[in-house]
Amino acid sequence: xxxxxxxxxxxxxxxxxxxxxxxxxxxxxxxxxxxxxxxxxxxxxxxxxxxxxxxxxxxxxxxxxxxxxxxxxxxxxxxxxxxxxxxxxxxxxxxxxxxxxxxxxxxxxxxxxxxxxxxxxxxxxxxxxxxxxxxxxxxxxxxxxxxxxxxxxxxxxxxxxxxxxxxxxxxxxxxxxxxxxxxxxxxxxxxxxxxxxxxxxxxxxxxxxxxxxxxxxxxxxxxxxxxxxxxxxxxxxxxxxxxxxxxxxxxxxxxxxxxxxxxxxxxxxxxxxxxxxxxxxxxxxxxxxxxxxxxxxxxxxxxxxxxxxxxxxxxxxxxxxxxxxxxxxxxx
Numbered sequence: 001x002x003x004x005x006x007x008x009x010x011x012x013x014x015x016x017x018x019x020x021x022x023x024x025x026x027x028x029x030x031x032x033x034x035x036x037x038x039x040x041x042x043x044x045x046x047x048x049x050x051x052x053x054x055x056x057x058x059x060x061x062x063x064x065x066x067x068x069x070x071x072x073x074x075x076x077x078x079x080x081x082x083x084x085x086x087x088x089x090x091x092x093x094x095x096x097x098x099x100x101x102x103x104x105x106x107x108x109x110x111x112x113x114x115x116x117x118x119x120x121x122x123x124x125x126x127x128x129x130x131x132x133x134x135x136x137x138x139x140x141x142x143x144x145x146x147x148x149x150x151x152x153x154x155x156x157x158x159x160x161x162x163x164x165x166x167x168x169x170x171x172x173x174x175x176x177x178x179x180x181x182x183x184x185x186x187x188x189x190x191x192x193x194x195x196x197x198x199x200x201x202x203x204x205x206x207x208x209x210x211x212x213x214x215x216x217x218x219x220x221x222x223x224x225x226x227x228x229x230x231x232x233x234x235x236x237x238x239x240x241x242x243x244x245x246x247x248x249x250x251x252x253x254x255x256x257x258x259x260x261x262x263x264x265x266x267x268x269x270x271x272x273x274x275x276x277x278x279x280x281x282x283x284x285x286x287x288x289x290x291x292x293x294x295x296x297x298x299x300x301x302x303x304x305x306x307x308x309x310x311x312x313x314x315x316x317x318x319x320x321x322x323x324x325x326x327x328x329x330x331x332x
Contacts, residue, residue, distance in 0.1 A: 047322020
């Protein structure tokens with residue numbers, strides 16, 4: 001039998017120091033909620049891919065005019081030499097695709113489709129982002145006020161939300177846009193069309209976010225940090241904008257990423273119906289409207305703007321789903 005090995009006094013005294021020394025190398029560092037959300041988001045490859053596409057789309061939209069100026073591109077430049085005089089269709093196959101016009105040219109006028117897609121990108125994103133910001137500002141304020149104060153204030157704001165939700169938004173948007181086509185408020189042309197679309201889409205969509213914020217506020221107003229603020233003498237506005245609003249940023253961001261593609265589709269629908277962005281200004285919905293006449297003989301002209309809308313909407317939806325999962329601590 002092997003005799004048990006006795007530990008000397010020096011080794012026994014040295015062991016705790018070694019343990020403490022090694023333990024110091026593996027300290028666990030605390031992480032903020034933003035760091036946790038970013039870690040969760042990075043694991044979702046589909047959402048990351050959607051985010052990359054969204055960033056590229058935004059860069060393209062922001063740099064659309066500088067790119068056109070740098071390369072000498074004109075979305076309204078006619079190329080009648082590329083159009084068959086008998087059929088009004090582009091010469092060559094696939095809608096006139098070539099090295100000079102990689103996505104082809106449109107029928108009748110021979111305008112470069114790639115340049116018009118580039119021009120239409122900033123129009124769609126300006127309307128989508130502008131209307132989303134307007135909806136978020138109104139919806140967040142109304143929702144947090146209704147949820148925090150409750151009682152009669154909540155009843156009035158909730159009935160107001162129900163009234164706005166009862167509006168036939170598409171018909172109302174068509175009526176307003178058609179009425180203001182000539183000019184209004186000292187604006188005309190493209191600035192007027194952009195302003196009308198942003199106002200109509202944003203102003204009548206705020207109740208959706210308002211309901212989400214109201215529900216979250218009802219749960220947050222009973223939390224300990226709100227009670228502590230009241231106990232320290234904080235007034236209602238301070239609690240609303242300094243205590244509750246920061247805790248509502250997550251739901252607002254997630255809803256925004258899901259609302260932007262909806263607004264892109266809404267703008268494209270209005271332009272397709274002829275009451276949105278007016279020609280000769282390029283817009284994706286307007287290009288689809290023009291392509292209806294030629295889709296059987298020149299499908300290329302309908303496929304390209306349709307794909308632009310599809311990819312943009314899909315990318316924003318994938319990004320929104322990923323952000324929702326990353327910011328929700330209860331999801332796996």
